[in-house]
Amino acid sequence: MPERSLIFPAQEYRDRVARLQAHMDAAGMGAVLLTSAADVFYVTGFLTRFWESPARPWFIVVPSAGEPVAVIPSIGAELMGRTWMPQIRTWDAPDPRDDGVSLLAETLAGLVGPEGQIGVPMGLETQLRMPLADYAELGRKLAPRRFVDATDVVQLVREVKSEAEIARIRESCAIAGRAFDRVPEFAGAGRPLDRVFRDFQVTLLQEGADWVSYVAGGAGPDGYGDVISPAAETPLQPGDVLMLDTGAVRNGYFCDYDRNFAIGRASDAAKRAHAALWGATQSVLEALRPGHRACDVHRMLCDGLRRHGAEPGGGRLGHGLGITLTEWPSFTALDTTELREGMVLTLEPGAVLREGVIQVHEENIVLRADGPELLSPRAPSELPEIHE
């Protein structure tokens, strides 16, 4: 199974570590400690659904110079051993007396001097995947070394994708594209929404997804109320607009985009909203360039919607994408992150049709020097109708 557990040649990971180390050096960190599934996968290629179990913590230590070290439960030793990782230390987890804390402290102490700083992601969109009490104990064992925020160090590296990563995301987008093409096979008037959600997941798997980490959607007259609810058993009705959204995963890389379908004949209001969403997206596809900020995209999408006669809705209108369903930055009025060449992003405008009824539209892109390149097959400009 080596090709599936490694995902990329070892050089890809060496390059990532070198980029991390350059940022760590600039930030004065002796090492960074990574605990999340995404950060561990990014450095190692260690891909497993076993993260679904909260029982065990997993640690990757990247020193400011030299090779990274995996400090992991022994149940993962075989799989980690098939990745490029040069150093693997294990303990038998879960251990209520000491669940890897001493081994991790010893590893960090061997790499970072007593006056040194250890980076841990602490900022927006980060979470520490280890028990808080163990983190406190680790701090006591490592004192006077200090933990400092490594959010920027990690994000500045992860947010710019390599061509190998872009190819993976394009592949996930293509899988979803083939599944969206087949929606008329299983969605139509009278079909319960929860069955449509199931059939959509089945179709994504049949089209090549390794697993389906996210499906959401909604359906109602001309649009829907919210976009995060599980599906009810309510049958689709003529006049409904059905939206399906997915984060399907292939080789650890996500797509994240949606499509809308009218059930039967679409109303003029539904068609206008869809056209405005499509048009606003088109404006950004034409105008966006590296150097724009995240808040500029928010403004461009809002302006585009209003130009097409629609009222912008929703909070953020897109975000980063890659090894989690959503990554920073956020296309809001408040996010001033500079967009750089190689970022993979979603454009996700929302339009309010009336109180409690919205439509959302989403595409996935990679930002090139001369503007966006689509990774998702472009949505049709007119709202498609599903007739029996």
Added chain:
Amino acid sequence: MPERSLIFPAQEYRDRVARLQAHMDAAGMGAVLLTSAADVFYVTGFLTRFWESPARPWFIVVPSAGEPVAVIPSIGAELMGRTWMPQIRTWDAPDPRDDGVSLLAETLAGLVGPEGQIGVPMGLETQLRMPLADYAELGRKLAPRRFVDATDVVQLVREVKSEAEIARIRESCAIAGRAFDRVPEFAGAGRPLDRVFRDFQVTLLQEGADWVSYVAGGAGPDGYGDVISPAAETPLQPGDVLMLDTGAVRNGYFCDYDRNFAIGRASDAAKRAHAALWGATQSVLEALRPGHRACDVHRMLCDGLRRHGAEPGGGRLGHGLGITLTEWPSFTALDTTELREGMVLTLEPGAVLREGVIQVHEENIVLRADGPELLSPRAPSELPEIHE
């Protein structure tokens, strides 16, 4: 969609909160702060796959008396509004200036006096799902109030399931049971393992899973090497033993069990290992009672395996189960947790056939006053063979 977002009648949640409050009172906590998907779902019934996005934190505050408060991103207001939750406060997330921290601090300060203690789960198997820097800022805003460990408070309540919860888990187990019955339809000599994994997920969805959060497995002569790797494209061979393991989800409740299948004729070694696993499990099904400790189950399973001529393998030999794929306790030699009536547990012995080759076997049970009641349909006592 109310019945799907609520999952249970409001009284179920009121009972849970009352039980939490009794433990909080005994522990001297003015409130507990919950941030994980499972803890939020447990108190509120708020069920969504939106947790897959790491962008936004979600908070539930349970005061030692009175009603709980949801402090959540506004994107979740509609869905949370359809649950029983009496008080919902929202902010527009993600907000890089203040991502709900002030609103949460204000909520907690209104419920807990300056000398009070706020419980946060900090122990084994817990994670804080909010940025560390925001947690530190929350602590500064709330001083001199102190954060203390609420792991026991939450676990003592969550680990004993209500009859309504047990019915949900039984339903998820039944879905997996029907899918396991259909494995011979898609697994056989020559079929690539990654396709078998996909077909198994498809079958779980067809049999009623809302989504499939976990599929793992392995295949090899008489057994397999590890049980957490993604599937390779290697075709199944006659003489392989195929294991499939799943955490399929229905209404937010998991099953977690596996089944083994011989591809073609099973060897005597493979049959003996399977019989030992089955027999060791049978001994525990007959002997286990409330009052036993987690480490007793570990010992009973190891003894049972040896009695049947097999060498025990793997780390923990089972665990709790419910609203996450795995819950505490762990059936290891080190876990002294007392097993109580109403706990839902997995029995998961592993047998080592030879270096690098194991077989594992798993059943899901609820512990009753007079012993285990099976929630998974019992595995066949003899290793089933799949012939073309």
